[in-house]
Amino acid sequence: MPEKNIAEVQRQAHSRMAQMGFTFSRDNRGFIIAAQGYLMLAGIGLLINGSLLADGASRPAFLHLFTLGFMLFMIYGLGSHMLPRFTGNPVREGVWPWWQMGLAHAGVASYVAGYLLGWHGLVIVGALLAWLSLAVFTFRVWPVLWPKKC
Amino acid sequence: MHKRNRLFVSIALIYGLLGGLIAIVRLLDPSLIPGNVPRAHGHIMLLGFILMMIYGIALHVLPRFGGFPLYSERMADWQLYAANTGLPLMIAGWLGWRDMLVMTGGLFTYGAIVLFGLNMILTVRGKGSA
Ligand code: HEM
Ligand code: HEM
Ligand code: HEM
Numbered sequence: 001m002p003e004k005n006i007a008e009v010q011r012q013a014h015s016r017m018a019q020m021g022f023t024f025s026r027d028n029r030g031f032i033i034a035a036q037g038y039l040m041l042a043g044i045g046l047l048i049n050g051s052l053l054a055d056g057a058s059r060p061a062f063l064h065l066f067t068l069g070f071m072l073f074m075i076y077g078l079g080s081h082m083l084p085r086f087t088g089n090p091v092r093e094g095v096w097p098w099w100q101m102g103l104a105h106a107g108v109a110s111y112v113a114g115y116l117l118g119w120h121g122l123v124i125v126g127a128l129l130a131w132l133s134l135a136v137f138t139f140r141v142w143p144v145l146w147p148k149k150c
Numbered sequence: 151m152h153k154r155n156r157l158f159v160s161i162a163l164i165y166g167l168l169g170g171l172i173a174i175v176r177l178l179d180p181s182l183i184p185g186n187v188p189r190a191h192g193h194i195m196l197l198g199f200i201l202m203m204i205y206g207i208a209l210h211v212l213p214r215f216g217g218f219p220l221y222s223e224r225m226a227d228w229q230l231y232a233a234n235t236g237l238p239l240m241i242a243g244w245l246g247w248r249d250m251l252v253m254t255g256g257l258f259t260y261g262a263i264v265l266f267g268l269n270m271i272l273t274v275r276g277k278g279s280a
Contacts, residue, residue: 067195075203083159086151086210124177131170138163145156 027097031077038069061115092140103133158206165198185245221272233262
């Protein structure tokens with residue numbers, strides 16, 4: 001097959017998969033991409049300290065770049081992609097995923113900056129925002145797991 | 151999706167919210183919750199939130215990706231009971247400075263890990279029951 005046709009077939013297959021909902025939606029794509037960014041930021045701790053986690057004031061910062069930034073964002077992106085497909089129940093969409101994402105970014109950023117700068121108040125703000133984003137995620141997937149009987 | 155696996159995911163979310171909450175309370179006032187709160191928080195998050203989430207998703211998806219049914223549904227049920235007996239005991243032990251409780255809970259938690267690991271190995275290697 002000539003190269004152009006292959007590209008065309010690939011494009012069609014991709015568009016079909018997107019229409020059938022195999023591929024990530026825009027919000028979940030954002031979560032997964034952000035997770036990789038945070039993973040690389042967390043890895044900077046390795047370069048600076050010679051170990052991922054040094055004993056010191058910056059320890060919770062790099063630790064939570066990994067746990068909140070990488071692990072939590074991966075769960076957000078994969079969870080809201082997979083759970084509706086496993087159960088056949090819809091996840092809450094609309095503005096909710098974007099609130100969840102905004103809160104999570106603001107939360108990690110404030111929490112980490114708070115520890116690096118030594119501003120305890122900023123740590124608390126970040127902690128609250130990150131927690132709220134988890135609450136939004138829970139609110140979004142709960143009806144996926146436990147749908148109302150119809 | 152099997153009810154047990156949905157329970158794993160739901161319990162994971164609840165542990166996540168709980169673990170975040172005790173960390174926030176500690177940041178606000180370290181004297182409000184007694185015991186080794188960072189250690190309890192770390193394990194609620196890693197064993198309660200992340201690991202239970204992985205349990206629920208993996209029990210659903212690995213048999214499908216592997217092409218064989220789950221080796222044992224009973225083992226997976228006992229895994230749910232063991233994991234959720236173990237972690238509360240560990241948390242109680244850390245918050246109450248009772249090392250024996252942490253150890254007992256740790257045995258249950260480890261039991262769940264072994265049940266999961268064996269079940270997954272036997273499933274993915276193609277020794278499924280049908
Ligand atoms: C709601 C979001 C979260 C908040 C507010 C939070 C807050 C905290 C705080 C205040 C500490 C103690 C830091 C110190 O003084 O040393 C801590 C430690 C820790 N956190 Fe988090 N955290 C959050 C999410 C997570 C997540 C999602 C994970 C794992 C997946 C995690 C894993 C840990 C671990 C492993 C420790 C260290 C425990 C130890 O030192 O034994 N955290 N966190
Ligand atoms: C058999 C597997 C594992 C072993 C033997 C292991 C061992 C360890 C050890 C010894 C530490 C302490 C390092 C230090 O304090 O300098 C540590 C830290 C950590 N591990 Fe693992 N780990 C394992 C699996 C995992 C997994 C699967 C995760 C993620 C879900 C994870 C997440 C973490 C995190 C976030 C920390 C840093 C928390 C802190 O130091 O307070 N580990 N691990
Ligand atoms: C059978 C399950 C487990 C038991 C019984 C257990 C028990 C313990 C105990 C007793 C400590 C305190 C060690 C000390 O005082 O030096 C500890 C620390 C820790 N554990 Fe676990 N744990 C378990 C599973 C895990 C898992 C699965 C992870 C990671 C995914 C983890 C991560 C950690 C971390 C990061 C620390 C803090 C290490 C440090 O501060 O250097 N634990 N655990």
